[in-house]
Amino acid sequence: MGTEPVHGRLVVLLLFALLTASPAFAQIDLAGSWGATNNEDLAGDSVPVDYTGVPLNPEGRIRALSYNESQYSMIERQCQGLPTFYFVQGPFGIKIWSDTEPVKGTTIAYTVGAWENRAPFVIWMDGRPHPSKYAEHTRGGFTTGHWEGNTLVAYTTHMKAGFIRKVGPPISDETTMTTRFYRHGDVLTVLAIVEDPIYLAEPQIMTRSFQLQTADLSPVGPPCVSAYQGRMPGESVPHFIPEQNPFVDEMTTRYGVPRDAALGMPETLYPEYRKKMKPGAARPGVCTINCVAAPPPANR
């Protein structure tokens, strides 16, 4: 009789261990330096009005057309940085590491390291809730994650307003993002689905693949220092009257892309749009600008 409470406690401890232990087959290792392959999505920011592949709604299109890239000369905007999902768009690799709870050994968070103009992307794995709707929005947003089999799934809120493409298509501060990390050997494919009820007609789907490399990537970016570039703070805000954007035909002239597609009309993202395109019309002869990318830098 004196030993029964001990046995009962033992069973309870076993139950507790089972309930709180992570499934041994659920996770894979994402940590490491993942180099950019830079085989795709390099052309999206070379022409001012290139919204191809971005399913903008009418409000988003007008915002995009009113954008003038001279805003980067504003002292207040020089260090604004890029939204967190830019790591599936930009030319750099990513470094991923995990932070571990020192007693239990469980993962508290994964971090996708920063670049020079992109904040670190921290994925909290400890079940903490997202902040209040009144909380500050940050460049990196607030992200929680969980495993679905061998796929890390992350959900991001509290991002700042910014751009889904650097040339102007906007995202609002109501944007949310779901990111999935798929690892296949030394290839990491990241899927980002961005939802913005303000400016997107439907969720935007982006993917980027990276390759594991032995060269260590920097997890931080260089500092940003603003400087006078011809415009004093508060002096003016460069912008276009949307109907008067002078670059609206450049994609058509340069690459034969129909205007609807250049403006990110949602129907242009689907194969049936080709029925509306004139076959071979205005196909340019020879590439004259941004034709061949340089190999990626050695340490990216």
Added chain:
Amino acid sequence: MMRRKTRLAACIVLAWCVAPAAADAQGRGGAAAPPAAAKASAPVDLTGYWVAFISEEWRYRMVTPPKGDYRGIPLTPEGTRVANTWDPAAAEPEPCKAYGAPAIMRIPGRVHIVWQDDNTLRLDTDAGTQTRAFRFSSAAAPAGPATWQGSSTARWESAGRGTGAGSLTVVTTNVRAGYLRRNGVPYSENATVTEYFDVAPHPAGGQVLIVTTVVDDPRYLQRPYIVSSHFKKEGDGSKWEPSPCTAAW
């Protein structure tokens, strides 16, 4: 009586811990069970109609880019030389050159995936009316002339029993030389294509199919060419519209 109940509870707990290992042991040292057919052991369901969502590289996929626009493709000098021989003004004698296995998943169109048999997954494209057969077999692919879609072997990557998660890996060889990009960027008959098929839920309902394509071609590529394409699942085939290969765009 209380001691028996405690022992019983401990046994139940221990049995729960041991059962998966015991089941695995059957495949190692115990009596060998026949391998499950690929269809029966599929960790994910890839069947159905999927439409390409051209949110990336629009001007390389929906239209033919200008000659010399090889941005992002790590061509060897030989590959660049061959690409530079392309004549945009000339009629394309073989319109299906841009529809080969290394590039077919980048073509704007729909794909239809079905089980051809218990160990072969079949993928049809409406654009170019191409058919790909993914054989789940450890045996070497049958020899034969090179074709646009080559010979593909497949395997599942499962995340583990009960997770309902996994992906498809397909390796394709024996392809006819063709175009990685419509403006004459080549791949050779020595190209090997490794593809990973993953699925994810779409926030508006349905699913997204992500296909990561890795093209190795020592003749024309300095290093692997890796791209990822995405598709949205459709409820049915009502928009399925087969069309022949074309160089029109």
Added chain:
Amino acid sequence: MTRGIRHGVAMAAGALLAATAWSAGGEAQSQALEVLQVRPNFYMIAGAGGNVGVQVGDDGVVVVDSGSAANADAVLAAIKKITTAPIRYVIDTNADADHVGGNEKLSQAGETLFTGRTIGLPSEFAGTAASVLSTENVLTRMSAAQPAYTAAALPTETFFYPRKYMFLNGEGIEVLHQPAAHTDGDAIVFFRRSDVIVAGDVLDTTRFPVIDVARGGTIDGEIAALNRLVDIAIPSVPIVSREVGTSIVPGHGRICDQLDVVEYRDMVTIIRDRVRDLIKAGRTLEQVKATDPARGYKARYGSTSGPWTTDQFVEAVYRSLAAAKS
């Protein structure tokens, strides 16, 4: 099952629930309000009408804006949960009812810094209630309001010059008059060591800024006020990835940083520019409205109904520009 096992399983289940829940630091609930900790000594109370700023310390509590009258009890209760120290000051950023409605309740519950020193002290400092500070125009507007405010709700300290300041709870506090912005009586309050600015309705992340032309508001003054916020606030440079910097509490909506204010200011400036260009081209108000100068921003900030619509905003911009031109 023995009592010991039942107890043990219950504890295990409780521990599991606790492990998966998360209590974000500094958050407390008071009825329908939400309290967010901005700094170790600074809080924002949201949902009280306008946002309320609360600075705490050894000197007592400095409150910026008091919310609406209907929420005054809840605001007071929320402050009491943060600290039992007495409210010393209520600073009003403007005269709107959703910012001054709790003046009486909060000041009466507080205690002026100047108790027990009535000999030689100007009469307006005597008494036990917390001081209520605002620009002179806020007092003027509140005094003329209908229905009338009680005497206890009115500001007890006013100023008409650009800057009023004090040093409480270990930091300098600047109350900066922003003329002719949202109204003619706006102030923004800068807590220098906390590095928090309470902006009042100069900044409103939920809608286009309310430009109360009838009470002296102008679009150019609003932009100037936003520019001042941008000038005072410091972003997270040169280490951008640290995500630190000045926090700005808007009159309504979420906590902001300098870049958020820049985004808002640019939106207001662009719309102003569009309207100004149309006025230069000789367009009437109806013609300007027909051009839809707020397009591109209406989905985020606009409204077709409620107390402040897109139409009203465009009209306010037009009228204040037209008045400036004439």
